[in-house]
Amino acid sequence: MAPSLYRPVRIGKLNLPGNLLLAPLAGFTDRAFRGIAVEWGADLTYTEMISCEALYRDNAKTLPMMERDPREERFAIQVFTGTEEAAEKSVERILSYNPSLIDLNCGCPVPKIIKSGAGSALMKTPDKIASLVKILGEGHDVPVTVKIRTGWDYNSLNYREAAEAAVNAGAAAVTIHGRTRSQGYGGKADWAPLKELSELLPVPVFGSGDLFTPDDARRMLEETGCAGVMFARGAIGNPFIFKQTRHLLERAEEMEPIEMKEKLNTALAQYTRSLSYLDELRASKEIRKHLCAYTKGIPNSSALRNDLVHAESREEMERLISDFLSNFQ
Numbered sequence: 001m002a003p004s005l006y007r008p009v010r011i012g013k014l015n016l017p018g019n020l021l022l023a024p025l026a027g028f029t030d031r032a033f034r035g036i037a038v039e040w041g042a043d044l045t046y047t048e049m050i051s052c053e054a055l056y057r058d059n060a061k062t063l064p065m066m067e068r069d070p071r072e073e074r075f076a077i078q079v080f081t082g083t084e085e086a087a088e089k090s091v092e093r094i095l096s097y098n099p100s101l102i103d104l105n106c107g108c109p110v111p112k113i114i115k116s117g118a119g120s121a122l123m124k125t126p127d128k129i130a131s132l133v134k135i136l137g138e139g140h141d142v143p144v145t146v147k148i149r150t151g152w153d154y155n156s157l158n159y160r161e162a163a164e165a166a167v168n169a170g171a172a173a174v175t176i177h178g179r180t181r182s183q184g185y186g187g188k189a190d191w192a193p194l195k196e197l198s199e200l201l202p203v204p205v206f207g208s209g210d211l212f213t214p215d216d217a218r219r220m221l222e223e224t225g226c227a228g229v230m231f232a233r234g235a236i237g238n239p240f241i242f243k244q245t246r247h248l249l250e251r252a253e254e255m256e257p258i259e260m261k262e263k264l265n266t267a268l269a270q271y272t273r274s275l276s277y278l279d280e281l282r283a284s285k286e287i288r289k290h291l292c293a294y295t296k297g298i299p300n301s302s303a304l305r306n307d308l309v310h311a312e313s314r315e316e317m318e319r320l321i322s323d324f325l326s327n328f329q
């Protein structure tokens with residue numbers, strides 16, 4: 001029998017029970033959502049990207065982004081920086097939040113980030129990736145990893161050079177998003193570089209790009225031989241994808257679809273969880289974009305969506321959802 005495509009992965013000293021990862025997603029992978037993703041089967045979760053500069057300056061908004069949900073037995077803190085100085089000054093602070101691994105962002109295409117030499121700007125300077133990995137990994141044994149793109153643009157597809165520089169500097173795993181910086185999030189992700197790096201590198205290689213269904217994940221694992229898959233947009237409002245993918249990989253059949261009631265209750269559970277660290281108004285604002293994603297595709301849900309994004313309390317959220325469900329039945 002062929003070995004299961006759902007399998008453990010070792011990243012330095014970190015053992016993952018399986019190979020289904022929740023990507024870092026700025027604006028989305030907050031503590032509440034990460035906890036929900038773990039409940040639905042994510043084997044590793046990543047914080048939103050966090051500025052090293054903000055960290056050593058003790059930015060009050062940034063520090064809570066590194067707090068883990070009680071369900072997150074393992075979690076990765078992803079950081080971005082364009083300078084060795086900021087990396088060095090922030091390591092102690094990062095470690096004080098006890099991450100299972102530290103990931104360096106080498107893929108963010110946002111102009112403001114690139115201007116500071118961080119994110120995908122690093123794809124232009126593999127040497128700097130190497131020095132940042134070294135600095136972030138000095139003096140402790142928490143694995144350091146990198147998340148790269150295929151290159152800055154089509155004329156500079158240097159993923160191989162960037163990945164090798166990172167690994168030679170001590171990176172314990174590499175994730176590659178199969179797009180260039182100039183592609184942003186458009187076009188189709190190219191999985192060929194993922195296959196190439198999976199064959200080439202002595203460390204686990206994870207794949208990112210166009211994973212919207214469990215079958216996309218199966219195809220990526222099968223076609224590229226990568227160690228694991230990282231769900232990004234496909235997991236927004238859809239943490240169920242982890243359980244569904246594991247089911248598909250282990251049993252070669254699709255799981256029963258998730259019922260509407262379960263979807264809405266999961267959204268509510270995520271909101272409730274955020275109330276343990278945010279006030280009601282802030283939590284209500286944070287959950288809006290998630291609610292839009294959770295309710296997408298539910299028949300006749302546009303009025304519900306409209307009401308939910310204006311709700312400002314738990315009581316209101318619960319009432320809207322239970323009214324919608326009872327009208328439906």
Ligand SMILES: Cc1cc2nc3c(=O)[nH]c(=O)nc-3n(C[C@H](O)[C@H](O)[C@H](O)COP(=O)(O)O)c2cc1C
Nearest residue numbers: 023024025026048049147177208209210211232233
């Ligand atoms: C809204 C949004 C926020 C993102 N934030 C981050 C981030 O903070 N760090 C990072 O490395 N990648 C980030 N990404 C990239 C994703 O992690 C992922 O690599 C990319 O979306 C490709 O996967 P997909 O096509 O399956 O969505 C972000 C993507 C989106 C759409």
